[in-house]
Structures are given as C-alpha cells and as structure tokens.
Amino acid sequence: MRLLPRLIGFLVAAFIAAPLLIVVPMSFSTAPSLEFPPPGYWLGYYAAYFSDERWTQPTINSLIIAFGTMLLTMLLVTPATFAVVRHRFLGRGIANLMLTMPMAMPHIVLAIGYYSYLGDLRLTQTHIGVIIAHTALSVPVAFLILSANLKGFDRNLERAAMSLGATPLRTFWHVTLPVLRPGFAISALFAFIQSFDETVVALFISGRESETLPRKMFESIRMQADPVISVVSTLLFAAVVLAILMPVLWKAVQSRRSRSGSGSAARGNGPAITGTAPSDTNPCAPARVQLEA
Amino acid sequence: MPDPYLQVSALTKSYGSVTALGGVSLDVEKGEFVTFLGPSGSGKTTTLMIIAGFETATSGTVKVGGRSLSNIPPHARNIGIVFQNYALFPHKTALQNIMFPLNMRGVPAAEAERRARAMLDLVGLSDYGGRWPKDMSGGQQQRIALARALVFEPSLLLLDEPLGALDKNMREQMQIEIKRIQKSLGVTTIFVTHDQSEAMTMSDRIAVFEQGRIDQIGTPQEVYRRPSTPFVARFVGDSNLLPGIVLDPEDGLVRTEHFGLLRLQDRLPSAIGAKVTLMLRPESIHVAEPDARGAADRPNRAEVNVHTIVPYGESTLLIGRSGGADLRIRLRAQEADGIGSGTSLDVLWPASAVHAIPAA
Numbered sequence: 343m344r345l346l347p348r349l350i351g352f353l354v355a356a357f358i359a360a361p362l363l364i365v366v367p368m369s370f371s372t373a374p375s376l377e378f379p380p381p382g383y384w385l386g387y388y389a390a391y392f393s394d395e396r397w398t399q400p401t402i403n404s405l406i407i408a409f410g411t412m413l414l415t416m417l418l419v420t421p422a423t424f425a426v427v428r429h430r431f432l433g434r435g436i437a438n439l440m441l442t443m444p445m446a447m448p449h450i451v452l453a454i455g456y457y458s459y460l461g462d463l464r465l466t467q468t469h470i471g472v473i474i475a476h477t478a479l480s481v482p483v484a485f486l487i488l489s490a491n492l493k494g495f496d497r498n499l500e501r502a503a504m505s506l507g508a509t510p511l512r513t514f515w516h517v518t519l520p521v522l523r524p525g526f527a528i529s530a531l532f533a534f535i536q537s538f539d540e541t542v543v544a545l546f547i548s549g550r551e552s553e554t555l556p557r558k559m560f561e562s563i564r565m566q567a568d569p570v571i572s573v574v575s576t577l578l579f580a581a582v583v584l585a586i587l588m589p590v591l592w593k594a595v596q597s598r599r600s601r602s603g604s605g606s607a608a609r610g611n612g613p614a615i616t617g618t619a620p621s622d623t624n625p626c627a628p629a630r631v632q633l634e635a
Numbered sequence: 636m637p638d639p640y641l642q643v644s645a646l647t648k649s650y651g652s653v654t655a656l657g658g659v660s661l662d663v664e665k666g667e668f669v670t671f672l673g674p675s676g677s678g679k680t681t682t683l684m685i686i687a688g689f690e691t692a693t694s695g696t697v698k699v700g701g702r703s704l705s706n707i708p709p710h711a712r713n714i715g716i717v718f719q720n721y722a723l724f725p726h727k728t729a730l731q732n733i734m735f736p737l738n739m740r741g742v743p744a745a746e747a748e749r750r751a752r753a754m755l756d757l758v759g760l761s762d763y764g765g766r767w768p769k770d771m772s773g774g775q776q777q778r779i780a781l782a783r784a785l786v787f788e789p790s791l792l793l794l795d796e797p798l799g800a801l802d803k804n805m806r807e808q809m810q811i812e813i814k815r816i817q818k819s820l821g822v823t824t825i826f827v828t829h830d831q832s833e834a835m836t837m838s839d840r841i842a843v844f845e846q847g848r849i850d851q852i853g854t855p856q857e858v859y860r861r862p863s864t865p866f867v868a869r870f871v872g873d874s875n876l877l878p879g880i881v882l883d884p885e886d887g888l889v890r891t892e893h894f895g896l897l898r899l900q901d902r903l904p905s906a907i908g909a910k911v912t913l914m915l916r917p918e919s920i921h922v923a924e925p926d927a928r929g930a931a932d933r934p935n936r937a938e939v940n941v942h943t944i945v946p947y948g949e950s951t952l953l954i955g956r957s958g959g960a961d962l963r964i965r966l967r968a969q970e971a972d973g974i975g976s977g978t979s980l981d982v983l984w985p986a987s988a989v990h991a992i993p994a995a
Binding site for chain 1: 687688689708709710711712713714715716718720722723724725726735736739740780783784787
C-alpha cells in the first residue's frame with residue numbers, strides 16, 4: 343500500500359503550506375478585520391496599501407535597507423571569502439568562525455547588542471544603523487554560499503587565463519567573476535532577503551524614520567488586525583515566488599534567444615546546440631549542502 | 636655554438652622538508668618536441684609549472700632565448716599551456732575562447748577573429764566556432780584548447796598530460812593530430828605524460844623523471860635501447876634486468892646470477908669483478924632451433940620452464956623460470972602456438988640485444 347504514505351505526506355505538506363496560501367484570499371476580502379473565509383471580495387485593501395504613506399514608506403525603507411545590506415555584505419564577503427578559501431594564514435580558522443557565528447546567535451541577543459552599541463554611535467533609528475546590523479546577519483549566509491561556489495571553482499581556468507596573457511586583475515574580471523556569477527547572484531539575493539525579512543533587530547533599531555515593513559506589520563497586527571497586512575503578505579509571497587522562478591525563466595529566455603538568432607558566432611552550427619553558458623551550474627546546490635552540514 | 640632555446644638549469648623545489656625537485660637541468664632546441672616522462676610525483680609537472688610561472692623554484696633558472704624568466708609573471712611569459720582538463724572558459728564559445736589571448740594583447744577584433752578562425756581550420760573544427768565548451772566532446776575541447784594556446788604564437792607550448800582524459804582511440808588520434816600541428820607551426824613543445832607509448836610515438840627526445848631528477852634524456856630509440864638506469868629500463872617498455880659480475884670487459888663477458896654467461900656486443904666500461912645490471916628486452920629473445928643442445932654452457936642462451944602465458948593479440952608474453960629467476964619472453968603470436976604452461980623452452984638472444992647498465 344503506497345497510497346497511505348503519500349496521503350500522509352500530502353496532508354503534512356498542505357498543513358504547512360495552508361497558512362501561506364490562506365492570506366491570498368484574505369487579501370481580497372471585504373471583511374473589516376482578518377477573517378476566513380472572506381464574506382466577499384474586492385480590491386479595496388490593495389488600494390489602501392498603495393495609497394497610504396504609513397504603508398508605502400516602510401516598504402521603501404525596507405527596499406533601501408535591503409539593497410544597502412546586500413551591497414555592503416557583498417563588498418565585505420567577496421574579499422573575505424577569497425582570503426579564507428584560497429589562502430592559509432594565521433587566524434584563518436578564527437576568521438572562518440567569526441564570519442559564520444552571527445548565524446548561530448539568537449537575533450534578540452544581537453538586537454540588544456546593536457541597540458546599545460549603535461545608540462552610542464547615535465546610529466539607532468537611521469537607515470545606516472539598520473543596514474550595519476542587518477549586514478552582520480547577512481554575512482554568514484552570503485559567505486557560506488559564496489565559499490561553496492569558490493571551492494568548486496577550477497583554478498586551472500585562472501592559470502589558463504594568465505598563461506594566455508591576462509593580468510591577475512583581468513583574469514578576475516574576465517574569467518573568475520563571470521564563471522562565479524551565479525554564485526555571486528544567489529549570495530547577494532540571500533543577503534537581500536535576509537535583510538528584507540528581518541524583524542527582531544529592526545524592532546529594536548529602526549525608528550519612525552527608518553521603520554521597515556516587517557516592523558510596521560508587527561505593530562499593525564498588535565494594534566488592530568488591519569487586513570492590509572494580508573495584502574502585504576500576498577505581495578511578499580508573490581515576490582518570493584517570482585525570485586525563485588527567475589533563474590528558471592531566465593534560462594528559458596536565454597535558450598530561446600540562442601536558438602533563434604545566434605548570429606555570426608554560431609556560423610554553421612547544427613540545430614542541436616542550445617547555448618546557456620554558465621547559468622546551468624546550479625549555484626544553490628553546494629551551498630545547501632554546506633548549510634545543512 | 637649558440638645557446639639552446641630553452642635552458643633549464645639546476646632547478647630545485649622544496650616544500651618544507653620535502654624535496655620535489657632535486658636539481659633538474661635540460662636544454663631544448665628551437666622547434667623540438669621534448670616529453671617529460673615519469674610516474675606521478677616524479678617532478679615532471681612541477682618542472683612544467685615552474686617554466687609556466689605558476690610555481691617558483693627554490694633555486695635554479697629557466698631561460699628562453701637567452702632571457703631569464705625568473706622575474707616575469709605568468710601573463711607576460713608568452714607561453715601557451717594545454718591542461719589535462721582543457722580549462723576552456725565555460726562562459727565563452729569556442730571562437731571566443733581562441734580569441735581571448737588576442738583580446739588580451741589588444742589585437743583589433745576583426746584581425747583577432749580572422750586569426751582565431753584560421754586556428755579553427757588548422758585543428759579541423761572550422762564549423763564549431765559558435766559552440767559552447769560543454770556541447771563539445773573531449774577530443775573537440777582538446778583541439779580548441781590547443782588552438783587557444785597556439786593562436787598568439789607563443790615562444791613555448793606546454794602540454795600537461797593533455798590526453799589523459801581521452802579514451803584509447805581518441806588518444807591515438809590526438810597523438811597524431813598534436814604532432815602534425817606542432818610540426819606545421821614549428822613551435823618548441825614540452826609534453827608531460829606518464830604514458831611511455833605516448834612518449835615514444837610523439838617525441839624528438841624524452842626526459843625520464845624519477846624522484847625529482849632526470850634519469851636520462853635522449854631520443855626514443857636511445858632511451859629504449861640504452862637506458863642509463865634500471866628505473867628507465869623498467870619504466871620505458873618491458874624488460875628483463877639481470878644482475879651480474881663483469882668477467883672480461885674487453886670481450887664483453889658477464890656472469891649472471893641466474894642465466895649463466897652473457898656476452899655483449901660492446902666492450903664494458905667497468906673493471907673485472909664490477910657489479911653490473913644487464914637489460915634484455917623480452918622481444919629480442921627467440922626460441923632456439925631444436926637440434927642445438929647444451930643450453931646452459933653457452934653464453935646468451937637459457938633453458939626456461941614456462942609458467943605464465945599472456946596473449947596480447949599480435950604478440951604473446953611468456954614468463955619462464957630458470958635458476959630461481961623469471962625471464963620475460965615476447966614472441967609473435969604464431970610462434971607461441973603450442974606452448975603451454977609447463978613447457979620447457981630453449982631460448983637464446985643475440986649479443987647486440989644485451990645492454991649493460993652500470994651500477995650506480
């Protein structure tokens with residue numbers, strides 16, 4: 343009987359996914375507070391979300407902070423990863439530990455630490471303050487993903503480039519970076535999401551000026567069960583699904599492009615080839631192994 | 636006498652207390668094809684990487700055209716390299732890969748493409764310029780890597796076990812192909828391999844590496860017929876090594892432990908009573924005509940008891956025992972017909988087939 347285990351599996355999956363999906367119909371509901379099933383449907387709360395500055399401003403703040411976090415994280419993580427993965431030096435083990443430690447630390451502990459630390463620097467309630475704190479949280483994830491990618495990188499590619507006349511800098515620009523691009527992209531995406539999702543640190547550090555979306559949602563649900571929350575949730579849910587599907591879509595577009603108009607470079611090629619050069623190396627796979635380990 | 640084109644002098648390389656290279660020297664003439672042959676860990680790849688500039692020697696120098704390479708970074712050495720895994724750039728098409736060294740040298744795009752396409756023609760892949768490396772077979776990737784390493788007219792071509800990843804048929808095809816391209820361009824080439832048959836068929840000269848040193852440098856025939864050490868004799872081709880003591884250096888007479896008296900064609904450089912190792916190739920041993928008897932008394936003759944038979948198709952290897960030692964005998968397949976395990980064979984060999992390796 344293979345039906346029973348499948349049924350159980352399906353029920354468990356449904357139980358986990360239900361809360362995710364329940365917000366979607368609720369966001370179109372006419373009910374004045376969060377209520378399921380909805381008594382009727384309209385787009386009123388979507389209009390409310392997009393026209394109310396108390397919602398749009400935190401959204402913009404979140405985007406600015408997530409983008410800043412992503413940028414700062416990658417600027418720090420890129421040289422750190424190359425140093426730790428490629429070179430042996432005194433304190434390498436400690437550097438490795440420091441880079442991954444924030445991940446094991448409870449957010450509330452970090453939040454309290456940053457609250458008093460950034461307070462002394464007068465950086466609480468500023469975008470910069472939140473970006474700094476969020477970067478500390480994003481670095482481990484970005485580092486793990488990037489280092490997994492870098493470990494799998496064939497260094498003969500760099501040797502080949504140098505033997506062919508590329509200086510170390512041009513080798514990095516023309517070979518290392520493009521080959522590792524998927525790894526960089528995934529790493530940056532996770533840094534962005536980490537910041538965009540983060541609530542605990544944001545509660546402590548972001549103030550009225552730099553209030554982030556998760557903080558606004560938390561406060562909103564505490565004060566009144568505003569159905570706009572379900573609108574925001576639905577939009578975030580859609581954004582995440584889109585972000586996950588993006589590489590797949592990108593690949594589809596690429597292969598279609600190279601199939602239809604490959605131009606002079608593909609002179610005389612058979613129809614069998616489809617060129618999607620570097621994007622098929624799944625950069626997430628090794629990273630995931632790392633995270634589980 | 637002009638200086639040799641490539642001059643490697645007394646290279647050493649140590650990693651802490653481990654010595655990877657213990658003084659490697661060799662000269663290569665312009666246009667020559669020299670193979671570094673040796674087992675893994677013998678220092679052949681380390682030497683290659685020092686020439687390429689990816690490793691620094693602990694001491695010693697490398698000169699090309701009289702100019703020392705010591706302070707020149709890899710990208711300024713103008714040396715083409717083909718790696719075992721080809722190391723084609725996965726984000727570039729075959730043509731873009733070949734154009735890369737020209738782009739790095741600031742060659743105008745149109746000329747770069749023209750020259751790259753000429754290389755594609757040379758390696759027989761004219762229609763493959765637009766392919767991605769992952770859509771090509773191992774042999775095709777190999778040719779693209781070769782084209783990329785040659786398109787900028789390097790002063791030296793280094794091949795690091797480039798055929799290791801190919802299957803047997805493709806390997807033989809590429810041996811011929813690489814040799815043809817190398818000859819047509821006249822580029823000075825160093826080829827690294829642990830495959831002795833590859834070394835024999837492709838090289839002008841072979842340098843046999845053992846434990847961080849070169850045991851012998853010579854033409855394939857020299858290395859095969861007159862190995863200078865027991866290691867070379869064992870590593871290049873199949874051999875019988877017979878320890879013995881010199882009886883008469885003028886007459887070329889040696890008493891061996893297990894096979895009685897052996898006579899050499901040439902006089903021996905050693906004194907009477909000196910220890911010597913004699914090498915005898917299995918294929919130079921023949922079965923004696925049945926009428927002649929009394930094998931044990933005469934030089935270059937032995938009575939063996941066959942205990943192992945290994946057919947190779949066109950030839951058959953017999954291993955026979957005599958006086959407590961094995962003798963390897965390789966006969967043409969027809970000659971070995973009728974010989975079974977336990978057969979007693981009367982075998983002999985010409986004096987010209989015996990080569991003396993002086994004891995170190």
